[in-house]
Amino acid sequence: MNVLIIGSGAREHAIAWKLSQSEYCDKIFVAPGNAGTSEFHTNASIDIHDFNELAKFATDFNIMMIVVGQENALVEGIHDFFQESEYLKHILVVGPKKAGAMLEGSKDFCKNFLQKYSIPTARYQTFTEDTYRNAVEYLKNHTYPVVLKADGLAAGKGVIIAQDFEEAIDALENMLRHRRFGKASSKVVIEEYLVGIEVSVFILTDGKDYVLLPEAKDYKRIGEGDTGLNTGGMGAVSPVPFVNEAFMQKVKERVIEPTLRGMQEEKLEYTGFLFIGLISVNGEPYVIEYNVRLGDPETEAILPRIKSDIFEMFRALHDHTLGEYKLEIDPRTAATVFLVSGGYPEGFEKGKEITGLENVPSDVLVFHAGTKLLNDKLVSNGGRVIAVTALADTMDEALAKANAAAEAINWQDRNYRRDIGFDLKGMHA
Numbered sequence: 001m002n003v004l005i006i007g008s009g010a011r012e013h014a015i016a017w018k019l020s021q022s023e024y025c026d027k028i029f030v031a032p033g034n035a036g037t038s039e040f041h042t043n044a045s046i047d048i049h050d051f052n053e054l055a056k057f058a059t060d061f062n063i064m065m066i067v068v069g070q071e072n073a074l075v076e077g078i079h080d081f082f083q084e085s086e087y088l089k090h091i092l093v094v095g096p097k098k099a100g101a102m103l104e105g106s107k108d109f110c111k112n113f114l115q116k117y118s119i120p121t122a123r124y125q126t127f128t129e130d131t132y133r134n135a136v137e138y139l140k141n142h143t144y145p146v147v148l149k150a151d152g153l154a155a156g157k158g159v160i161i162a163q164d165f166e167e168a169i170d171a172l173e174n175m176l177r178h179r180r181f182g183k184a185s186s187k188v189v190i191e192e193y194l195v196g197i198e199v200s201v202f203i204l205t206d207g208k209d210y211v212l213l214p215e216a217k218d219y220k221r222i223g224e225g226d227t228g229l230n231t232g233g234m235g236a237v238s239p240v241p242f243v244n245e246a247f248m249q250k251v252k253e254r255v256i257e258p259t260l261r262g263m264q265e266e267k268l269e270y271t272g273f274l275f276i277g278l279i280s281v282n283g284e285p286y287v288i289e290y291n292v293r294l295g296d297p298e299t300e301a302i303l304p305r306i307k308s309d310i311f312e313m314f315r316a317l318h319d320h321t322l323g324e325y326k327l328e329i330d331p332r333t334a335a336t337v338f339l340v341s342g343g344y345p346e347g348f349e350k351g352k353e354i355t356g357l358e359n360v361p362s363d364v365l366v367f368h369a370g371t372k373l374l375n376d377k378l379v380s381n382g383g384r385v386i387a388v389t390a391l392a393d394t395m396d397e398a399l400a401k402a403n404a405a406a407e408a409i410n411w412q413d414r415n416y417r418r419d420i421g422f423d424l425k426g427m428h429a
Ligand code: ATP
Pocket: 122, 147, 149, 154, 155, 156, 157, 158, 159, 191, 192, 193, 194, 195, 198, 277, 288, 289
C-alpha cells in the first residue's frame, strides 16, 4: 500500500521512518518533506493547502492512506475533502475532519468543550472586540499572572502569560484591537494561570475506542533552565518519570473518557491522533490544550518506543477495532534533542552546510526538519534543523547519548539545549 505523509518536519520524518518498517507499506511519499525524508522515501513537491493538487497526486500514485502530520491541513478540512469525493473516499485519512480539528483550531471551542463535558481545565472567559471593555474589567479583577490566548492557530506564538495588569492590557490590545495574529486573534481567551508540571499524553482514536501511546515531556523555551522565548520545541523525553499509574488512571477517567463522550455527542467523527497537553497541579491533571495531531518533537521520542507496526494501528483505526488493538511499547527511555539555527526563534540564517552526521553512532536516530540538499550538500533550511533521538535503559544514559550525537553534528552558529530532561532527574513514578 502506498502512503502519503503531509508535512515537512522531524515529526513527519519520524512517521515515515516508522511506517517504512511495516511490511504492508510499499511506497512512502512525504509532501513536501525535507532532505531527510528524500533519502529513503520520495518527496512530493506539492502545495499541501491545495487539496485538488493533493487529490491528483493521490490518484496518480495510487495512495491508499494519508497521514496528516501538521494541523493546518486538518483545520482546512483535508479529511472532509477526501471523504466527500466518490473517487477519493476509499483513501484512509489519519487525522480528524474539520469539525474535530476545531479542538485545536479554536481555543474558545476547545474551552467550551472542556467545560461542557466537565473536563478539568483552567477557569476562563472569551472576549471579542465588541466586549473589549468587559475584558478590561475582567482583567482588573483577575489574579496574576494571567494567560491570554489568541483563539485561532498562531504557530505556538499566540499565548501570552502576563505578569501584571499593564502587560495583560497590552497583550489584549495587541490581539483584539491591532489583530496581532490576524483573524486568529479576533477572539481572546483569558484564563487562570496554573502552576504545575506539564506532560503530553497521546491517543489514537476513532472517537469511541482509543489506543494510549507513550507520554512525553517537551521543552519549549530556547534557553537552558527553561528560559527565553518559546520555540516549536527544543527536545523531549519519554517516558515521563512522574507519570505513574495513579496519575494515568485520573487522566483516563477525568480527561480521555469524557473527551470521547464529548466527541460522540458533538458528532465530531474523530479519526486520528489526539494530543492532550496536560499540567499536573499537585498530582491532579488539568487540560491546557488539545492538538489534533502528534507533537513535534514528542513524536521523535515516542515513535521509537513503539514496537508495534503503526500501519496496523492505522488500519485498526479505520476498521473500528482499536478496542482490541494491543500496542507494544519499549520500556527504555527515549531522549530527543533538537539542533536549531543560531538566532532561532528570532532571525536566523539558512543555507549553512551541515557536517558531522557520519560521526553519529548508528544506534542514534536522526530526524531532519529544516534541511535541504543544495548541490549535493546538506544545508540548513529553517529554524529547527535536526532532531536526534537516543534510547537507553536509563534516562541519564539516553540523555548522554543524545547530547553526544547533537554535539557531533555541526554548522555555523548551530545551537541546542544541553539540559533536556535535567528537571526530571531523580524523579520517580
Ligand atoms: P503550542 O502550539 O506551542 O502547543 P499553543 O499556542 O497551542 O501552544 P497552549 O498550549 O494553550 O498554546 O499554551 C502554550 C504554553 O503556555 C503551554 O504549553 C503552557 O506552558 C503555557 N500555558 C498555557 N495555558 C496555561 C495556563 N492556564 N497556566 C499555565 N501555563 C499555561
